[in-house]
Amino acid sequence: MNTHFFGDTAVLLGRSLRHIARSPDTIITTTIMPIAFMLLFVYVFGGAINTGAASYVNYQLPGILLITIASGIAYTAFRLFVDMKSGIFERFQSMPIARSSVLWAHVLTSLVANLISLAVVVLVALLMGFRSGAGVPAWLAVTGILILFTLALTWVAVIAGLSAKSMDGATGFSYPLIFLPMLSSAFVPTASMPGPVRAFAEHQPVTYVVNAIRGLFAGQPVGSDIGIALVWCIGILIVAYAFAMRTYRRKVA
Amino acid sequence: MTIQQQVQTIRVRGLEKSYDKLDVLRGVDFDVARGSIFALLGSNGAGKTTVVKILSTLLKADAGAASINGFDVATQASEVRETISLTGQFAAVDEMLSGWENLVLVARLRHLDDPDLIADELLARFSLTDAGARKVSTYSGGMRRRLDIAMSLIGNPPVIFLDEPTTGLDPQARIEVWQTVKDLAEGGTTVLLTTQYLDEAEQLADRIAILHKGRIIVNGTLAELKQLLPPARVEYVEKQPTLEDVFLALVGSGAKDSATGNHRISEERP
Structure with a gap:
């Protein structure tokens, strides 16, 4: 049964990548909101925020990257939902293929699409003055964390795409995820927040991920932040994967 | 049979x-x-x-x-x-x-040799060759259904x-x-x-x-x-053309397969 897993996944991945190549608007709309936030924060709010850091562009980029991912995975749910509704999902499931490759192709497509979006956002940040002294290992570490974060949220998107009853339901789940970085250390130091908000901000996963990426970009030791960030990402990944598979099994007998 | x-x-x-x-x-x-x-x-x-x-x-x-x-x-x-x-x-x-890519996709997923050839043959068989390179979103309902059935026939x-x-x-x-x-x-x-x-x-x-x-x-x-x-029971009823008969007679040529005899497209009016 699984002898064709890699071949089938590759064929289906090629199919969804073709979708992206033919509708580059999905990449553009994914990056528009994070870029707009970046412009707003850097050129409007940034001047009034005292972060203690030399460059606010550098300070806010990690949070913007996470917003990019949160907005990108909405399209993963969208593509999955369209496949479910159009009947092509059932066509694939009734064929002699490795069945799970249908889901994995969507997951890998999500990864590719998000990496392209992230590259676009980083390029815009460079134009806006973002600079990093990080070496190759630190950049690789940042890429690794972003991939892990994307995979974790992608499996959340798979749950939404599989179980949604409407298009709005399939994509709407991402809005809270997009705003989660606002309630973290991404744009404002948490020390400036009132008690309960600060307590939430300091203990939610985005803060650890943001601090780890910020430290890596700045070439500073990242200490325990990166460990906790990894634990959060892997934890979300495992739980979301388990729920996604449960939803999937309920959908296809 | x-x-x-x-x-x-x-x-x-x-x-x-x-x-x-x-x-x-x-x-x-x-x-x-x-x-x-x-x-x-x-x-x-x-x-x-x-x-x-x-x-x-x-x-x-x-x-x-x-x-x-x-x-x-x-x-x-x-x-x-x-x-x-x-x-x-x-x-x-x-x-x-x-249309062509849809057929190739299914042929690949069925692990068949020469998916390109299979796609070409099916496009020809279902009179879709001219539309083969076009995106399916531009197809009519009938073309879509033909492509859909063609996809189902891959691998016999x-x-x-x-x-x-x-x-x-x-x-x-x-x-x-x-x-x-x-x-x-x-x-x-x-x-x-x-x-x-x-x-x-x-x-x-x-x-x-x-x-x-x-x-x-x-x-x-x-x-x-x-x-x-x-x-x-035997009843004598005037045979009026159904609306479908009229439609097919007027549109005529498009109904290629009228040879099936399913629909008598009569030339004379009753």
Whole structure:
């Protein structure tokens, strides 16, 4: 049964990548909101925020990257939902293929699409003055964390795409995820927040991920932040994967 | 090509399925002989699609058994999938790809040699060669359905399920689909089709079963079904052309397959 897993996944991945190549608007709309936030924060709010850091562009980029991912995975749910509704999902499931490759192709497509979006956002940040002294290992570490974060949220998107009853339901789940970085250390130091908000901000996963990426970009030791960030990402990944598979099994007998 | 052959390709026994408290299937039994066309007739919500989904391994039955070419749909699902092809209720085509790419995609997923050649041949067979390079989102309903059926034929599966294949099609596209289905059965493919159109079952099927409230209430050939009613009386009725006759006569040339004799497109007016 699984002898064709890699071949089938590759064929289906090629199919969804073709979708992206033919509708580059999905990449553009994914990056528009994070870029707009970046412009707003850097050129409007940034001047009034005292972060203690030399460059606010550098300070806010990690949070913007996470917003990019949160907005990108909405399209993963969208593509999955369209496949479910159009009947092509059932066509694939009734064929002699490795069945799970249908889901994995969507997951890998999500990864590719998000990496392209992230590259676009980083390029815009460079134009806006973002600079990093990080070496190759630190950049690789940042890429690794972003991939892990994307995979974790992608499996959340798979749950939404599989179980949604409407298009709005399939994509709407991402809005809270997009705003989660606002309630973290991404744009404002948490020390400036009132008690309960600060307590939430300091203990939610985005803060650890943001601090780890910020430290890596700045070439500073990242200490325990990166460990906790990894634990959060892997934890979300495992739980979301388990729920996604449960939803999937309920959908296809 | 009908029931003389006693080889039953599809066997369904005591199939039951309910969603929450709603009993959709309440003990469904039927057989389909190899190379025959079997129509499952029923109104909306009768459970036709549920039967098709169980037979195509997309849904598990609560009780009962079904087998295709001797393979149990529950325990030998992957063998069943090698044997069947499903054309669902809505044309399951990829809108963002061209017709040709859709066919190549399915040929690759069926692990066949030379997917490009298979795609070219099927485009030609279904009169889609000119549209082959175009995105499917630009296709008409009839073209989409033809492509959908073409995708189902890749790999020559011996059993094909067609779930309401002509719903939403115009009369000419319907006739084209009917001809395709007849050609398939003549080539030895076993066809199970569901429909809510009585004339479709009448035109195509070797056997017709009526599914009503989760049970098969009758199952037989058209002639057998007709005998269930009081014998025909002879009445003299003026033969008016149906609107379909008029439509097809006026649009004329598009109905390529009028050779089927299903529709007498008379030249003279009564």
